[in-house]
Each structure stands twice: as structure tokens, then as C-alpha cells.
Amino acid sequence: MNAGIPIQFFLILATLMFFVGVYGFLSRRNLITILMSLELVLNSVNINFMAFNRYLFPHKMEGMFFSLFIIAVVAAEAAVAIAIILNIYRRFTTINVEDVDEMKY
């Protein structure tokens, strides 16, 4: 099903997605949107794994399992991150990352 599409296309797509995520991480103020940017970043990594697996090592399944575990870790990370965000919200009554700067000089 992937005939006629070079691997570079997948990689470039993943790269763009990755850096869009990075941009979001750097520029958004709301903690939840920052978390969403992170999801984009992780998702782009998954695409890379899958593409490498299919194009370079089609007889193996490493890439797929890596993606599988990454998804599991992301689920755990999201759960903990959201718990932390809720806690921050309760403590500071805001989830604006610029206002949460207790740990400064």
C-alpha cells in the first residue's frame, strides 16, 4: 500500500509535526495546550518508528513494539501530567505557565 511513496516523505512529515509541536510547547501559555503540543511531538516520533520499520526492516516488528510502548508511556504521562495540572490549578487558581514561577531565584 505504500508503493510510490518514498520514506523521506514520511520522515519530513514527522519532522514538520515534531517542530510544530515544539513551537506549541514554546509559545502556548496554557498548561493543557502545552500538554497537547507534547502529544504532537510524541506522535511524530511514532510515525518515524513505523516508517523505519516498514521500509528498512520489514521482516521485523521492533518499530511497532516501540510505538506500542510509547503509546502506553504517553498514556501514563498524560494521566500524571493532568493530575499535576489539576493540583496546580487548585493551588494557584490558574494554569498559566508564566504565573507558576515559584521556583525562581
Next chain:
Amino acid sequence: MINFTYTVWILIIPFIMFIFLGLAGHKIGPKLSGLLGTGALAVITALSYITAYKYFFATPKAGDVFKAILAANTTWLQFTDKLHIDIGVLVDPISVMMLIVVTTVSFMVHIYSTGYMKGEKGYERYFAFLSLFSFSMLGLVVAPNIFQMYIFWELVGVSSYLLIGFYYEKPSAVAASKKAFIVTRFADLGFLIGILLLSFHTKTFDFITLTDPSGPAIAQAGGASFLGLSVITWSMIFVYLGGAGKSAMFPFHIWLPDAMEGPTPVSALIHAATMVVAGVYLVARMFPVYSLAAPVALKVVAYVGGFSSLFAAIIACTQTDIKRVLAYSTISQIGYMMLALGVSGYGGHEGLGYMASMFHLFTHALFKALLFLGAGAIIHAVHTNLMTEMGGLRKYLPITHLTFLIACLTIAGIPPFSGFFSKDEILAAAFQSNKILFAVEYAVAGLTAFYMFRLYFNIFWGKETQYQHTPHEAPFSMTIPLIILALGAVFAGWIPFNKLVTSDGQAFESSIEWGVAIPSILIGVLGIFVAMVMYRKENNIPERLAATFKNTYKLAYHKFYIDEFYLFVTKKIIFRYISEPIAWFDRHIIDGTMNSIATVTQVVSFRIRKFQSGQLQQYAFVFISGAVLLAVLMIYIWYW
């Protein structure tokens, strides 16, 4: 062979008592502390007497010789097969004699202290320190090797320091304790050098091996030399330096008079009877080496002893603080002992001086402790140290008066008191070998009688003084030791030392040399008579005399300006020209470097602390830009 292993308990009991009283003293209260400390001393005193009896009378002698017995010995620090430091107990005539002296005086002082120190702050601490002192002094006495002796030597110094500084809220006491510690410590450096030299050349620390006439120390007498003296001689001179420091011989004598800032019983115990004779004991302990291998060092001992005894006796005539008079008298008497050792030979009747020195050490311990305890009773009664503020006390303090008089007669060498016998032996020994020192001794004998009776008449006779409170006799706990010690001072002269404590362990015949003794008695009586004329009734002879010999008097009153001289040397020369530049260097260069490092760090951190803004995205931005930059560097620059 009788087993002497139990003698280790003589060391263990006071040590345990020190730990116990030091840690739990304030919990069990003063009364029980004093009782426990005194009880422990009673036990070890009894043990010491048993040991003395068994050693001198119940042990079969091998060919008329008292052999040194190693009662206990264990390796304490093993460095190599050959170099190891042992700890143990040596029983021989002088150590047994010293056991008797130390425990007796210490026991008396303990009893006395329960009365004298009553109600003082730190009563338990005082008894803990006394136990520590007893422990260290006994450890010194029974040391079977020179290194153990050195260890306990320093411990004695520490406990002396603690006890002199007992009234640590009094600046003068603190200064005195520091002075005592520093001066003796300074002298101990010589002792340590001596030990190292000696043991390096003889490969042993053991006294038995060292003092064996055919042992390595004496066999090497003619060995390697430096400035015309053999190594053994040098090492013995250095060892003697340590002894001179502890025994307050000139020029290290300056600490002893100041040490009188401590409680009076402490002065009696440490600074009259036991610790200060440690130097004499050290020389006696090493005597065969001195006599057979290092006669030059022995000459040094003799002359320093003679000079100190004269020097201190002159100063004693002018002092007004009664404890200081006694302190100078102590220096003078120890000078006597040193001199006696110095003029002695080895073996048989030649060893008369050695025997005389030990004899005098023994009697001196008794009568000097008695004098100090008597002085303590007087101070207790009138609350002053100055004899100019006393007078006519004989009516108020009958027991003290009587015992003090006995002690004065004893030290003046009037028969039949014990001082007469021991002093006579010393004079006889000096007469045999060195006429100059003999003359010095006669002079000192006269001066001793004079200043002791000056003290006596000033305190108990002289002008009638009005006291704020009527003086009253001390409690029984204080008068009983006085009486016991007085009995000792009277009768100790009949102990046949020439049969028991001799340089080579063999008994020899000696009798009172009346040709020497009668002039010395006459000189003593003359001294007493002069003192009686001058001080018995209030008159102006002392002032007139002082005015006539104004310069001499002033010189002696200011202790020949030795203290001032030391102060000049240390403050004006060493402090100014050596210490101050070093201090400057330390403060400006070394501290300056450290301070500038700290300052630079602080300034820089103050500048860069704004980086720590708490802004998560700022950190992330720096991180990602850095990562991209690194990637650029790695891909386009470093790999090609």
C-alpha cells in the same frame, strides 16, 4: 615469685572513677561523689601498701638484690615486629616507693578536700579530675617503658592543667593553667626528642633493657657523637629537659608559682608532692644510663639542681603570698633532689646520692603536702593568701599551728624529724663528690630554715591582727590528714632507705655523718634564730634590711625578672618579628585569596541569578536552541 598482676587495679580503679564521676557526678550529687572518690583512693592506697610489703619483705631476694618485676605487660600499639608500644606495670624499689608516696598523699588530699572544697561549685568535677590525676600519676610511676611514661607524663600535664584552671572563671587561674601547660609542654618536646634519639640508637623502650649495665644503652656510650658528646649523652640531656620542665627546674620554673592559683589541696598533691617530683623520678629511673653512659648529662643535672635550689630559696625569702613561698621552697627542695642524683655514683656506697635523693623525695612529699594542707587550713580560716594580713593565729588554730611547726622544723632539717635524715644524706653525698655544690647546699639549708620560719612567725606570731571573722579551726576532715601527715613527717626518717631503695638494688651501710650533720643543724638553727628575731615580734628590722639591700631585695622580690625576661623574648622579639609577619601574611595573602574567591563568586552569582527565572518555557527555549545548535555543530563542522 609472688604474683603482682593485681597491681593493674591500681591503675584501673581511679580511671573508672574518673569516667564515672566525670559522666555521672552531677547526677549523684557532691556528697556521694566525694565519698566515692575518696573510697577509690582508699582501696588503691591499701593495694599499694600491700604491694610494698610483698615486694620488700615477702619476695625472696635473688642474691641480696631487689629485682625489677614486670607485673603486667601487653602490647598496645604494634607497628612492626620490632617497633611496638607496650603498656604494663613495673614493680621495682622506686616505683613501689612512689606508689606509697602518691597514694598516701593523694588519699590525704582526698580526705582533706571533702572538707576544704565543701560547697564549692564543681565539687564533682574536682573529684573527677583528682581521680584522673591519680590515674595518670600512678601510670607514670609504674611505667615499664619510656613511652608509656611519656604518655602518662602528658596525661599528668593535662590533669594538672585542668586542676590549676579549676576556678576557670578567674582570669588569673586560666592564665596560670595555660602557662603551666605551655611551659611544661615546651620542655616535653625535649623529652620526646630524647626518647626518639635514645630508642633509635638502642632499639628498645624498655626500662629494664635500657638500664641494664650491660645493655645496649650503656654499651653504646662511646658511640656516634655530636659536638664532642655521645648520642646517648645528648639524648639523656634532652630527656632531662622534660624532667626539668615538670620539676620546675631553672629556667622552666616560672609556671610553678603561678600554678598556686589552683585549689590548695591540688597544690599540695600535684605541685608539691607528686607531679613535680616526676622529673626527679625520671632521672632516677634512667639513673644507670646517666651514671654509666652519660656522666656529662648527670653533671648538668647536678648543677641545674644546685642553681635552682639556691635561686628559688633566695626568691622565697622575699615573697609574701604564703603559697608562693611554699612553691619556691618546693623548687628549692627539688633542686636538692636533683643535685643529690647528680653527684651520685652507681652501685654500693657510691650510690649514696641516689638513695638520699629518693629518701628526700619521700620525706619531702610528706612534709610539703603537710605544709600546703596547713596553708590551706590557714587560708580557709582567714580568707587571704598574704602573710602580711595574718599574725597571731596560733591561738585560733592550735592543730594547724602544731602540725605546721612540725613541718617547718622538718624542712629546716632539725633532728629528730625526717627532713634531717634525708637532708643529711644529701649533704654527705655532695660532700663526697663536689665541694662547690656542697657549699651551695649549706647556704640553701640556712635560707630554707630562714624563709620557713619567716613564714611561720609571720602567720602564727607577729603582729596581732584584727580579723573580720574570728578564725576558727578547720573541720576534722581537714585536721585528720594534717595529723597523719605530721606523724609521717616525724617518723619517716627512720625508714632504712639504704636497705631498700638503692641505685643497683643492693643494700649498703650508711650512717649519719655527724661531721656534716652538726654544721647543717647549726645553720638551720641560725636561720630559725634570725627569722625569730626579725618576725616574732612586730619590729622594723625587715624594713631596714630591705632598705639596706634595696637592689638585691628588689631583684629577688621580682623573682630576678625571669618572667619579664620571658615576656620580653616572646612578646617583643618572637611575636613582633616572627609571628606578626606570619599573621599579616595569613590575614592578607591567604585569607585575601580566599575572600576574593568568595567575593567574585558572590558578585557573579548575583549577576547571573536572573537566569533562574522560574519560566519553564524560557528554559525549554534555551534547551531546544542549544540542542539545535549542537546538532548543527556535530553534523556540519565536527564530522568533516
Next chain:
Amino acid sequence: MIANQIMFFLLSAMIIVFSVLTVTSRKILRAAVYLLLVLVSTSGLYFMLNYQFLAAIQLTLYAGGIVVLIIFSILLTSHISQKFEPTGWKKSLLSALASAAGAILAITTILDFKFGASREAAMEVDMHAIGKSLLSLDYDGYILPFEVISILLLAAMIAGIVIAKKGGPADQESQNLKQ
């Protein structure tokens, strides 16, 4: 052939457009929906690569689970109608520059590299093989990471409860602060 490529470019366009919208949208719930669309498109890519199992996982776990979680937390902490203030131009410019630099670097590197094609026969990734491999103790088995992940998930669950629950020490502090 051409249908393949059309499919790929369609999915790519969706992914990139919705990604950009996710990180720029000024309404938070919309951003979440855009993220959902990105994730769904990604699962389409997985289908294209013939990994049906992973695509299903992506749909259920990512698109279903995590996005729902995010939406819940949005509802707990924000007003849905609230619009964000636009990001400061300086901040967005700097972020865009850093991201663009990274993207350019990565893309040039990808384009420079010659990928060799695999000559091995492609393996059919069916459920049977996945299950066997996942629970296998062999050299290429994944039983250990599988168990580790299970413990991690348990720990994350407990941690989420402990951190977020009311009445913890932090909560009491904030109560004090309010008073």
C-alpha cells in the same frame, strides 16, 4: 498507485494543517478537537503502512483515551467560551525561529541521507504474531517491557490519584492561603 499517493498527501495535509491549528487556536476546546483530528489522521497513515493493530490502538488509546482525558481536564480548569490572549509576537517569533531552524536542519539531513531499500521479504503482522512476540521469553520476545509497562501504568494511576485528590497537604496550604 496514484490513489496511494493521493491518500498519503491528503493525510499529510490534514496532519500538518491540524497540527498548526492545534498549537495556534485561541479556543482551548477547539485545540483539543484539532489534536483529535491529527491523531485520527495519523492512524490513517498506520493503516497505509499496513499496521492495522497499531492503528487500532492509536484510535482507541490515543484518540479515545487521552484526548478524552484532556477534554475532561479542560472542563475542570477552564471556561470553554474563553479565548486566549494571542501570544506575544516576540515569544512566538523566537519559538518559530527555533522550531524552523530545527526543522530545516532535520529535513536537509533527511534529504542528504541515502536510504537503502530492504531486500528481505515483508512479514505479515497479524494479531497472532504480535501476541506471541509480546508474551515470548525468547530473544526477540517482549515479556519484560510488557510487564514493566504494566507496573508503570499502575504506578501512574496511583500517582494520578494521590496528586490530584482533594485534602492533600498542598490543598490545605492553599486553603490557608485563601484565608
